[in-house]
Amino acid sequence: DAGVTQSPTHLIKTRGQQVTLRCSPKSGHDTVSWYQQALGQGPQFIFQYYEEEERQRGNFPDRFSGHQFPNYSSELNVNALLLGDSALYLCASSLGTGFTFGSGTRLTVV
Amino acid sequence: GESVGLHLPTLSVQEGDNSIINCAYSNSASDYFIWYKQESGKGPQFIIDIRSNMDKRQGQRVTVLLNKTVKHLSLQIAATQPGDSAVYFCAEGGGSGGYNKLIFGAGTRLAVHP
Numbered sequence: 006d007a008g009v010t011q012s013p014t015h016l017i018k019t020r021g022q023q024v025t026l027r028c029s030p031k032s033g034h035d036t037v038s039w040y041q042q043a044l045g046q047g048p049q050f051i052f053q054y055y056e057e058e059e060r061q062r063g064n065f066p067d068r069f070s071g072h073q074f075p076n077y078s079s080e081l082n083v084n085a086l087l088l089g090d091s092a093l094y095l096c097a098s099s100l101g102t103g104f105t106f107g108s109g110t111r112l113t114v115v
Numbered sequence: 116g117e118s119v120g121l122h123l124p125t126l127s128v129q130e131g132d133n134s135i136i137n138c139a140y141s142n143s144a145s146d147y148f149i150w151y152k153q154e155s156g157k158g159p160q161f162i163i164d165i166r167s168n169m170d171k172r173q174g175q176r177v178t179v180l181l182n183k184t185v186k187h188l189s190l191q192i193a194a195t196q197p198g199d200s201a202v203y204f205c206a207e208g209g210g211s212g213g214y215n216k217l218i219f220g221a222g223t224r225l226a227v228h229p
Contacts, residue, residue, distance in 0.1 A: 009158070038216065047204050047219030048159065061215040095158050102147065102214055106158035 009098050009107035017113045018086050026081040026110045030098030036060075037079040038104065039071060040095040048095055054079050086114045127226045134192040136223045138205035143186060145210035149217065150179060150190045154201045162190070167209075192225075200227045 010029040018024050030037050036055045040048035050063035054073035073079045077098075083090055091114045097104040128134050140148070146167035151159035165172045165179045165188075172179050178191040188205050202224050206217040 040219075045221075047206075047221050048217075050216040050218070053215045061213065063216060097158075102208070103164075104161070104217065106151075106160070108156065108158045 009096055009105050011094075011096050011107040011110050013110060014108070015111045015113075017115060020086055020088060020114055022086050023082065023084045024086060024112060026083075026094050026096075026112070028079045028081070028096030028098075028107060030077050030079070030096075031105045034098035034100045034105065035077050036099045037073055037077065038097045038099070039079070039081045040097065040106075041065070042093040042095055042109070044092070051081070083112075088114050090114050124221070125224045125226065127228060128195050130195060130197060130227055130229050132195055134190075134195045134199070134225060134227075136190045136192075136203050136205075136225065138188040138190075138220055140186050140188060140205070140207050142207060142210045142218075143183075145207040145218075147208035147214065148179070148181060148188050149206045149208065150177075150188075151204045151206060151219075152199075152201045153204060153222070159204060162203075195225075195227050197227050197229065200225055 008031050012027045038053040039051040042048040051065050052062040053060045057073045068084045070082045093109040093111050095109045096107045149164040150162040152162050153159045163174045163177050163179050165181050170181050176193045180189045202222040204219050204222045206219045208214050208217050
């Protein structure tokens with residue numbers, strides 16, 4: 006049973022560019038959450054998608070947006086990248102409570 | 116405001132000893148708490164959780180204790196092994212944030228020495 010799959014695993018982008026990260030949830034899960042984890046810190050909640058809609062959002066600017074597809078997979082988009090956006094981006098899927106995390110996408114903005 | 120913090124950023128133990136990792140939370144309305152283990156290059160891995168109607172829960176080699184009076188959470192690992200070396204996070208759910216998001220602390224690094 007595949008767990009949460011994220012792609013790509015690593016990414017380098019230039020300041021001002023846009024990036025799209027992808028997540029496939031664990032089989033049977035219908036909800037996807039995205040977290041940002043800066044180096045040496047705990048993950049910070051970005052937003053959660055359920056039934057193809059953003060259900061809840063954390064304290065992140067509008068440059069961060071997402072999408073959920075009918076097969077429950079999800080994308081995280083970040084526009085106008087800043088150096089401070091460099092982090093590990095984690096996707097977590099769930100069915101009710103009980104979150105399963107992927108291994109993340111390491112984004113480096115230069 | 117809401118916050119989940121940890122008392123010790125780094126914990127070093129000898130193999131075979133018991134480890135205790137502590138966590139303080141500030142939102143008394145939170146009613147769901149989880150411990151995660153994160154190894155280098157990987158995402159957080161669920162260890163054990165506890166709801167606020169309990170004060171203790173045991174798993175395999177791990178025990179979580181919840182003290183709601185002082186808003187304190189701890190993770191006890193029995194007979195710590197080198198494979199336990201990782202960063203451990205406590206996370207909080209429920210409360211004003213609901214169950215859709217988790218609030219994580221900064222983490223404690225556990226280093227197990229042979």
